Amino acid sequence: MDQSKLINKTKEQLKIEPNLINYEATAKDFDYKVMEQEIEFVDGKLNAAYNAVDRHLKTDRKDKPALIWCGDDNQEKIFTFEQLSKFSNKIANALVKLGAQKGDRVFIFLPRIPELYASFLGIVKTGAIAATLFAAFGPEALSDRLADSGTKFVITTSQLKSRVEEIFDDLKDLQKVLVVSDSEDCELTDYEIDFNKLIADESEEFDTVMMDPKDSCFMLYTSGTTGKPKGVVHHHYAILHEHLTAKWVLDVHDSDVYWCTADPGWVTGIAYGILGIWSAGATSIVHEGRFSAKEWYGIIDKHKVSIWYTAPTAIRMLMKEGVDELKSFDFSSLRYLCSVGEPLNPEAIKWSLDNLGLPFHDNYWQTETGGIVIANYPNMPIKPGSMGKPFPGIHAAIVDEDFNELPPGEEGNLVMKPGWPSMMKEVWNNPEKFNEYFKKGWYITGDRVKVDEDGYFWFVGRADDVINTAGHRVGPFEVESALIEHPAVCEAGVIGKPDKLFGEIIKAFIVLNKGYTLNDELMVDIKKFIKKHLSGHAYPKEIEVRDSLPKTRSGKIVRRLLKAQELGEDTGDTSTLDKD
Ligand code: WTA
Numbered sequence: 001m002d003q004s005k006l007i008n009k010t011k012e013q014l015k016i017e018p019n020l021i022n023y024e025a026t027a028k029d030f031d032y033k034v035m036e037q038e039i040e041f042v043d044g045k046l047n048a049a050y051n052a053v054d055r056h057l058k059t060d061r062k063d064k065p066a067l068i069w070c071g072d073d074n075q076e077k078i079f080t081f082e083q084l085s086k087f088s089n090k091i092a093n094a095l096v097k098l099g100a101q102k103g104d105r106v107f108i109f110l111p112r113i114p115e116l117y118a119s120f121l122g123i124v125k126t127g128a129i130a131a132t133l134f135a136a137f138g139p140e141a142l143s144d145r146l147a148d149s150g151t152k153f154v155i156t157t158s159q160l161k162s163r164v165e166e167i168f169d170d171l172k173d174l175q176k177v178l179v180v181s182d183s184e185d186c187e188l189t190d191y192e193i194d195f196n197k198l199i200a201d202e203s204e205e206f207d208t209v210m211m212d213p214k215d216s217c218f219m220l221y222t223s224g225t226t227g228k229p230k231g232v233v234h235h236h237y238a239i240l241h242e243h244l245t246a247k248w249v250l251d252v253h254d255s256d257v258y259w260c261t262a263d264p265g266w267v268t269g270i271a272y273g274i275l276g277i278w279s280a281g282a283t284s285i286v287h288e289g290r291f292s293a294k295e296w297y298g299i300i301d302k303h304k305v306s307i308w309y310t311a312p313t314a315i316r317m318l319m320k321e322g323v324d325e326l327k328s329f330d331f332s333s334l335r336y337l338c339s340v341g342e343p344l345n346p347e348a349i350k351w352s353l354d355n356l357g358l359p360f361h362d363n364y365w366q367t368e369t370g371g372i373v374i375a376n377y378p379n380m381p382i383k384p385g386s387m388g389k390p391f392p393g394i395h396a397a398i399v400d401e402d403f404n405e406l407p408p409g410e411e412g413n414l415v416m417k418p419g420w421p422s423m424m425k426e427v428w429n430n431p432e433k434f435n436e437y438f439k440k441g442w443y444i445t446g447d448r449v450k451v452d453e454d455g456y457f458w459f460v461g462r463a464d465d466v467i468n469t470a471g472h473r474v475g476p477f478e479v480e481s482a483l484i485e486h487p488a489v490c491e492a493g494v495i496g497k498p499d500k501l502f503g504e505i506i507k508a509f510i511v512l513n514k515g516y517t518l519n520d521e522l523m524v525d526i527k528k529f530i531k532k533h534l535s536g537h538a539y540p541k542e543i544e545v546r547d548s549l550p551k552t553r554s555g556k557i558v559r560r561l562l563k564a565q566e567l568g569e570d571t572g573d574t575s576t577l578d579k580d
Helices: 023-028 030-036 047-052 054-058 083-096 116-127 137-148 161-170 195-200 238-248 267-279 292-303 312-321 346-356 429-434 474-483 518-532 559-567
Strands: 065-070 074-078 103-110 130-134 155-159 174-178 192-194 216-222 231-234 257-260 283-289 307-310 336-340 360-364 395-401 412-416 442-451 457-462 465-471 472-474 489-499 503-512 543-547
Touching: 030 238, 047 054, 047 238, 054 083, 065 083, 065 116, 065 292, 074 083, 074 429, 083 116, 103 137, 103 543, 103 559, 116 130, 116 216, 116 267, 137 161, 137 231, 137 457, 137 518, 155 161, 161 174, 174 195, 192 489, 192 503, 195 216, 216 267, 231 336, 238 457, 257 267, 257 489, 267 283, 267 360, 283 292, 292 312, 292 442, 312 346, 395 442, 465 489, 465 503, 474 489, 474 503, 474 543, 489 559, 518 543
Parallel strands: 065 283, 103 130, 103 155, 130 216, 155 174, 174 192, 257 283, 257 307, 307 336, 336 360, 503 543
Antiparallel strands: 065 074, 216 231, 395 412, 412 442, 442 457, 465 472, 489 503
């Protein structure tokens, strides 16, 4: 597809007049302070969960479906805004009785069931910090996060709780594990409590704790190049940016049925699966199951989804399934498509135009930015392959290594002026790491981009070794650390290898300990070991055994070189490497 060709959208495609009518004019006069009228404060205080759900109870939205849950075997549950508010109030009451206080960390380790969404809101209403985890996490990934954050409570299921039991002894601050179970008599240890019984008699009323805008609201762990995952903490004020972007980028209107396919273990599933989206009043679909083209198309058709927010790998997986699968479904309800998490290739836009009659709108952001910062908007033509333009209120620039701003066409580091409402508040327990994000008055994204003459931003790549596989951010260090715990592995270097479907796949280079030889059995064993230690998405699809790995004189493995060798590229300056 010709990348310079603008895709203009017709009124017929948009169906409704967009919320953001004129990008340029809005960006010119934009002031977050003025926009505060969009959300509710009480004497200068606010609560993000109250803003997401409870404030709508005073309006026509009270009886509107907020959550339509699609489970396995065609199970379905619908919660109106009022029902979701009451459900979360019961959880909030129970947590307060157990001793949850402002600032306590409460982790949610649940699959995408309604309890996940109600718990998130309930925790936030108490003033505690809600933290999410992927249900695919193994004990080690859990332990890293639960121990570092000093979590007080974990909410999980009877199927998943054994992974927490395995590491319980390492978690000094963990007091109780709340267990969501289908059965009346799930076996529980002394620190486990049956979630359903716990909340059964709790009141449906709760006096939501109003917070200072800069008080902590939610946190989630994300990967960098070095060290273990870091806990990125967001404050309650983030809801303002999340609300505005849900309205102006995702274009949520009251008549829309919105579906975000992201899990709340990922920041997208929080900002645009819970907070921003409900604040904007959306009816939101949650699909518990895994990817399945047939099921996904069925959901759009059955629930008349109008706005669909997904990720490039998912779109490529749908493309791979072929067009026959599409033919038996009706997509006429769709009016607006968005994508996030990794570069959206122009072919994916072409596919959606050809098959759904609509283009995908790419947008860009990070766990740390707490909300969309660069986007394509309904009323703005798309340049296929471009992430679009900065959200009004976001001042983004492209700079060289000395933080000089670069002119259009030149590749550089993407930076932003700090201070937008959803910028992370802190890195848990790690002020040094937090400070590393800022220099010379800029927030540094770690991404390399270009801007063109028309102000459109184009993603080039990461400035560091962070891997993006199927939209999941994976730190090579985590995978390397897990690999060398296997008795056969002496050294490990991990890179992201370009892949047509997943953007990148994880490739590991390992050196075996003496006495081990390479065979299929050993490979399977190593892969199984990693899956258990990390989570499904962080395991290396390819493992290559080497006699040695390239290192600096100080002994650090040089991933850059491994990658260049893998891709058959120039290995660059190797003068500082250990050549022995
Ligand atoms: C990458 C995701 C290209 C980028 C919400 C960023 C993207 C990292 C895009 C953040 C996009 C995100 N095009 N790359 N539209 N969106 N990325 O924290 O490298 O999981 O820094 O948050 O994903 O990943 P994270």
